Amino acid sequence: MDFFNYWVVIALMMTGLYIVMAQQNLVKKLLGLNIFQTAIFILYISVAKVLGGTAPIYTESATLYSNPLPHVLILTAIVVGIATMALALALVVRIHGAYGSIEDDEIRDRSKQ
């Protein structure tokens, strides 16, 4: 059970990777990337956790805290993630405008013509 979190992280990562590689739809691919990203968040947060510890906000009653550093990294990563996701979605919108489709194979066909 010691590694259960890491196993789940791997399962989620692979699900995300599978979506990114196997699905043709660009929006779906982005959702896959989102899953992959969240898997990495979960990895960091799991590493930060100390069993029996508490949230890293100082109180009189606690001495054992979880590690605040990964929290910082992931906190900013989430907001950066939504900004970059917006950029990717903007590109999807423009691709749809240019090719009339957001399916990978159709776009490839049409760009060959």
Place this chain on the structure above:
Amino acid sequence: MTVLLFVAATMLLVMLIAIVRALLGPTIYDRILAVNLFGTKTVLLIAVLGFLFGRPEFLDIALIYALINFISVIAVLRYFEYGSSTDGTRENS
């Protein structure tokens, strides 16, 4: 303590049900209903977790969900209102 744990377990069970409903659909309204239900359950679960682990001052997270959870409902109404429940494809037009 035990009671709180029991409540948390119930919440998780209902969350599972909501996932199933979001997966099955069949209409977009069912899915958005499931997400909304899930959101309320998350509010309650986070509140209960705070008490379970003895740091109930972190209710802000539940508070923010309670405040903005229904935005996704509004977004669905805004972008998928009327008629798009059956067919949303605007491709090939």
Place this chain on the structure above:
Amino acid sequence: MLEQGNIVSHICLLVGAFLILSGGLGILRFPDFFTRMHAAGITETLAATLIIVGLMIIAGWGIVQLKLFFILLFVMITSPTASHALAKSALHGGLQPKVKNVVDGDSP
């Protein structure tokens, strides 16, 4: 006195949990959207109220209780609003409630 508060809060929490479970069953088992929405919407407000009141009793007087009160307030405002808007939109969008002796083929 404290014992009594505990019992009351436990009852609130347990009844709340039961209502949540019944709402969950409803959303899983009921035949069409409107009945499911009925199950979810009605149990949700009362269940949330009971659970949060239960937690408020445990918390005792203070900032935590105030925050819980605000959560309750917001859930009470937003949840019925969302249900209302959804039901209205579904009805306008052409989704008909399933009535017993109407036989038309468009029910899901």
Place this chain on the structure above:
Amino acid sequence: MIVTQALDVVLLLLLVMTAVAIARVKDLFATVMLSGIYGLLSASFFVLMDAVDVAFTEASVGAGIFPLLMLAVLSFVGRYEADSKRRVALPVFLLTLVSGAVLLLATTQMPAFGGEDTPAQQHVAVRYIEDSPQEIGIPNMVTSVLASYRGFDTLGEVLVIFTATIGVVVVLLGVVQPGKARSLPADEDMADHKVLRIVGKMLIPLILLFALYVQFHGDYGPGGGFQAGVIFATGIILYAMLFGLSNAQRVLPMPLLRGLTALGVMIYGSVGVAGLLAGGNFLDYSVLASDPVSGQHLGILLIELGVGVTVASSMVLIFYAFSLTTSSDGSVER
């Protein structure tokens, strides 16, 4: 402890289930809804792992902006995936299985979950936990690390958000000729949802107020500029959705937002330069006031303000760009 682990297992299993469901469902609308659930679940998980600040961020992003952007895009590009003829799924599936297995093998070398003496809990973490309440003078260690110890990192992150926003605006609105641009498409202001509008009217001030609370309470509880910015933007976006984009633009016009986005980054950078001028290092706040601790307080306050301004205006700007593009029927270029 056993409770934590049990909840941990259940939540993670639900997460995996949702992820697999996202992979399998063909209806993109359903996948977006499931992604919303995925976000809610991961927020609960973060609370369980004591990462309250992270959960807060995930809550404000995952409940507000993320589904909104996705739905806006879906309403534009269509809801259903095409049935792709080229099935490459099996080799890809095998490939992911193999790489998953390799990674799985690697986990056996990892230190066990939740240990007190794992490498991750040594080195700087000890110092942050033990010294920051005295050194920085605020109880929230995450804010201390974010704004002070690793302030330079955070400056980078804010710059990334800034750049991404410029990218979105350029990509979506860049090609429209200024002459005939912005003839606002039939402004959808949801006028037939009276109840929603009234409730929205009640809630929007509360959301904005709560954002300010989160902004300035970030030193003492979970919160800070990132979360506050997103929440504030959510309030504005809610207004724009309920009362029409043109009304929202009257409150916060695009040029103002563009300026604010840059202003936030500039506030951040200026605080760093102020540190230099006062004789310290870049982003060293101790020299900003006579007493190092109050200098830290001042620096963190200003930095969080810069972050909040940039994040809030970026998110609103992104929403504007998307709704200007996607609500006009037909293609972007005309």
